[in-house]
Amino acid sequence: MVLAAPPLADAAHDQALALLDRVPLIDGHNDLPYVVRLDRTAKGDLATYDLGKVHPETDTDIPRMRAGKLAAQFFAAYVPPNHPKPAGFALAQIALMRRIWEHHTDVFRPGLSADDVEAAKKEGRIALFMTIENGSALDNELETLDAYWDLGVRLMTLCHNDTHDWCDSATDAPRHDGLSAFGKQVIGRMNRLGMIVDLAHVAPKVMHDVLDISEAPVVWSHSNAFSLCNHPRNVPDDVLDRVAANNGVVMATFVPDFINQASRDWNRPARDQYGKAREGLDFKKAEAEITRSSGPRPRATLAQYCDHLDYLAKRIGHDHLGIGSDFFGGLTPDGLEDASTFPALIAEMIRRGWSEENLAKLASGNMLRVMRSVASAAAR
Template sequence: MVDDEALETAKTLLSEFPVVDGHNDLPWALREQVGYDLDRLDIAEDTSDRTHTDLARLAEGGVGAQFWSVFVPCSLAGDDAVSATLEQIDCVRALIDRYPDHLARALTAADMETARAEGRIASLMGAEGGHSINNSLATLRALYELGVRYMTLTHNSNTDWADSATDEPRVGGLSPFGEEVVREMNRLGMLVDLSHVAPETMRAALRVSEAPVVFSHSSSRSVNDHPRNIPDDVLEQLPRNGGVAMATFVPKFVLPEAVAWTRAADENMRAKGLHPLATTPEAMAVQREYEEANPRPKASVGTVADHLDRMREVAGVDHVGLGGDYDGTAFTPDGLEDVTGYPRLIAELVRRGWSSSDLAKLTWQNAVRVLGDAESVAARLREKRGASIVRFAR
């Protein structure tokens, strides 16, 4: 039961310091469900029967900036991955063009502040998985020029140059070329995203990076020992690095009891020839049928708040944020069913004693600061280093 007074406090705070959400997979849902036909799935209308996200619900949830994920799965490789990433970028740009009263293209921290002042949602992009650059720093630079402002070094599988959290280690964190990728991201001003990567990759990137890093959608490994979460020793390094860890809401990442259940649900999807992350009506019907026969352990707003409490305790309040992973997961916690849930989470943190200044950092200020700091580092490095000469992995 949400405390009404705490909920009003949360809504008041979000009206001034809205949520910067680190990761939303709506572009992939639009690709998968309607082949990017925005007339067939118009987020200016209520799409709650098909997605976690539409414009009215973003406003109700107090979202003021969104990193739209331009994700492509690891099953796409080489030039196919690059092409699909470009199509994802094109989708985000089409959304911004289609809904200019609601969405504003944002490339910098200053753009985010301008959008907030205008009452529009600052729309940024994050590439989820280093396979999107096909071992080419030239492609990395092209993605930056197209507006991508973070890249997750891996997705669920290793790249040739970085180890994933959910694959067998190959290079021991980062290869020499992987280190060059991090350095070039620093030089560009593209945030290094360490969600999905192995702990050794996290540690290696923190050693190499001169700019703050992000975890766009990861929670605390000490609360739930899942490989997608962040170990305490890594969280402890964020104050020195200046980065931010954005807690995710995916039940199997936040609730220990949900891990085995989700694994079985995923196997059921594969047995029916469907990808576990599919969000088509057919896929969701399969998920609902499985859940009816096998009631799932349910995470809650309090479950996510437990992770945020721990992350604040270890990393400090200047280094926490939010990355829901909406439209990238079949299941969500109770009370956080879609993008309208953020006020309920903030209300729970109010109830737990988080101050207004702490919450403003969590929702808005930390993420904006990190992007601005990365821009400052990039300006210094470009003056110092000039153009990069490394082009391809060797």
């Protein structure tokens, strides 16, 4: 079995491993179901893909999740923007996630509440939480949320890289000045169900709209600080300054273009004015052209990622941070190559002087609080 070596095997790394033996670790976003569906050989078939072996061509499998000491993983039912049958696509992803825990009951247990995280930690298993990434999966029917809830979905990202019928995206032209009237109804229904509202991908105006009306804490399942890297997917300071009052959580992400300003700038020629890949773009050809004109792509690093955690901690406080890798089989930072590297992240924060109490909040404590608060709001 080949796993990523820790950047520095020192006392801090040993402390990180010991901490994660005691404290649950939650990752707020991973696109493994879509990776399995896209695999040219498996085409969504779990037996063919075999999650029990290391997949060096990508970043997530059971051996590396085990090595990363995960106690809970939020897997996304990603729905591509403008898909002609978004609900059907989401349901196929949900079916795949349910098969993952059914085929690997020794590894996974269904994740439906905060209690499942703590139970999974005690059992030495991983609580598998199902999410929807892109609210277009509702097909503009509010009751669809209830059906997804009944299937076990516990979080929904309101949109993806395109603006849709009721929500403006951070990486597309606005059409609603934030949330439409229907979009505001969606937030109310999610609050009543106990489904977590995820503001990753949405425009800043949507962030403010949701913070104005939500009766429960919200999360950004995979976003960083805009002030350190001005990608539109990151959270601006005027929004960050409202997170504590909402009691929400920003889950910092590993996506290189959201971490490193130089990587973001290098990639701009392949993006439109909103930071979205141009329609019909050949990524390999575009990146080869940029490399010829500008040199190799700058690498994002673990240290730069941890700079975002430090900034967020100072801006919004240690009670409002989490981790959302967004592993999706693509480019990853040096030091955060795959799902086995979470201990390296904790070790780096130990070196930076973070207390064990604050590291426990980052690893899971804050997200567990949000989950329980969302459930309590629904009960009210």
